[in-house]
Amino acid sequence: MTQRSSRPSRPRGPHPPRRRTGPARPPVEDPARLAALDALRAVRQRDAYANLVLPGLLRERRITGRDAALATELTYGTSRAQGLLDAILAACSDRPLSEVDGSVLDALRLGAYQLLRTRIPSHAAVASTVDLVRAELGSGAAGFANAVLRRVTAQDEAGWVDEVAPDEEADPIGYLAMAHAHPRWVAQAFAEALGSRGEPLREALAADDARPAVHLAARPGECSADELAAMTGGDVAPYSPYGVRLEAGAGDPGDLDPVREKLAVVQDEGSQLCALALTRVPLAGADERWLDLCAGPGGKAVMLGALASLSGAGLDAVEKAPHRAELVRKAVVDLPVTVHVADGRDAGLPSGGFDRVLVDAPCTGLGALRRRPEARWRRKPSDVAPLARLQRELLTSALDLVRPGGVVAYVVCSPHLSETVGVVADVARRTGAERLDARAFFPDVPALGDGPHVQLWPHLHGTDAMFCALLRRPA
Numbered sequence: 001m002t003q004r005s006s007r008p009s010r011p012r013g014p015h016p017p018r019r020r021t022g023p024a025r026p027p028v029e030d031p032a033r034l035a036a037l038d039a040l041r042a043v044r045q046r047d048a049y050a051n052l053v054l055p056g057l058l059r060e061r062r063i064t065g066r067d068a069a070l071a072t073e074l075t076y077g078t079s080r081a082q083g084l085l086d087a088i089l090a091a092c093s094d095r096p097l098s099e100v101d102g103s104v105l106d107a108l109r110l111g112a113y114q115l116l117r118t119r120i121p122s123h124a125a126v127a128s129t130v131d132l133v134r135a136e137l138g139s140g141a142a143g144f145a146n147a148v149l150r151r152v153t154a155q156d157e158a159g160w161v162d163e164v165a166p167d168e169e170a171d172p173i174g175y176l177a178m179a180h181a182h183p184r185w186v187a188q189a190f191a192e193a194l195g196s197r198g199e200p201l202r203e204a205l206a207a208d209d210a211r212p213a214v215h216l217a218a219r220p221g222e223c224s225a226d227e228l229a230a231m232t233g234g235d236v237a238p239y240s241p242y243g244v245r246l247e248a249g250a251g252d253p254g255d256l257d258p259v260r261e262k263l264a265v266v267q268d269e270g271s272q273l274c275a276l277a278l279t280r281v282p283l284a285g286a287d288e289r290w291l292d293l294c295a296g297p298g299g300k301a302v303m304l305g306a307l308a309s310l311s312g313a314g315l316d317a318v319e320k321a322p323h324r325a326e327l328v329r330k331a332v333v334d335l336p337v338t339v340h341v342a343d344g345r346d347a348g349l350p351s352g353g354f355d356r357v358l359v360d361a362p363c364t365g366l367g368a369l370r371r372r373p374e375a376r377w378r379r380k381p382s383d384v385a386p387l388a389r390l391q392r393e394l395l396t397s398a399l400d401l402v403r404p405g406g407v408v409a410y411v412v413c414s415p416h417l418s419e420t421v422g423v424v425a426d427v428a429r430r431t432g433a434e435r436l437d438a439r440a441f442f443p444d445v446p447a448l449g450d451g452p453h454v455q456l457w458p459h460l461h462g463t464d465a466m467f468c469a470l471l472r473r474p475a
């Protein structure tokens, strides 16, 4: 453990820093950091999503190339690491962070991220951050920021983790949560799903803390994975026959020609595998009416609609939120898909009317935190119970809508046991549905555990932590 006395004394800045009132200063010539700072502020003040707000800012300000890449790295990296950065900043400040002006705190997080998690030289990280604070809030706040960040430079990330994290032996989950910038309750949920508080948990949290590769799905019947890889410069994915993986940070995938021309969609390979698993289960009898019960924004509806079209089947897609149903409509416009705006618990569709049903249920999204930079700090443990209730109701409804002998895929992008095995066990018990060994329908995917359900992981499969259970309605 590092001695605090070796570092500069704690800064005693103005309480709190006041917004500048004097004549306007010239703007800071640092478009990348300014965009990152504005994006962080929008996330904090307006509950915006970093991965929606930042691309808009970059477009509006015509920021491209290296500046765009830097702004993206700083915004997403700072958002992901927020809890760890705050613990370190709190140790470097003379007052609680709750008393620090929000805009100064955004800048401090941005500065600390550069110091601890990038190769940007310390003097540049500190000076550029202090310049941003000075331009907006004046020299008092800038002095405070300078003093706090100089204290952060006293040691590297590992040194700070040793200082601010709980003791590793006494509280391994708390330690790993802090070391890999996750809230403790999320690390606890991962530990329970993995059955580990040791190395597997460390690997899972580390993989979840890294920048993810972009995954694309070639549209079945339109384009092969090989062709898509050639068009995009990506690599054919290891498990999905339609998947392509692009290098992390390869720019906005929505701008790629094959995506704009609807030859491919942006979709995690784990999502592709779960949708495909539903189509791979053998059925006795008819196989022509498929249903996607929670379809917005339409990624899996495109995959299922294209496969249905190839096999002579049709797909109904239900989505409760009208604006998301509209996204589904646009995505499936040339496919045999009928979109309904309805609540999947009471969709007005015929009981027993479908051969295959997908329930891609609303969930906490704890399995896709690496793709939603700020989500881990926004989600709360109290979100889980109401979602699990809704998930049980939607799965029960799906088992009513599927015909006897038909199959239901229950999918969530979360490894939380209350949203996964808890839901499936409860509904299977009450409905008498048969739980199939889902592993058989994820061919060539390694490390699928003891079954019968499939839990994918970033550290094992390079996918989001998707969960998939397959259930058959008794004949």
Ligand SMILES: C[S@@+](CC[C@H](N)C(=O)[O-])C[C@H]1O[C@@H](n2cnc3c(N)ncnc32)[C@H](O)[C@@H]1O
Pocket: 271, 293, 294, 295, 296, 297, 298, 299, 300, 301, 318, 319, 320, 321, 324, 342, 343, 344, 345, 360, 361, 362, 363
């Ligand atoms: C996990 S997302 C589905 C993702 C989608 N399958 C895809 O691959 O693009 C869950 C969706 O369920 C919708 N939803 C929430 N409650 C619902 C309900 N009661 N009935 C139907 N859809 C619902 C949400 O609006 C959201 O669009």
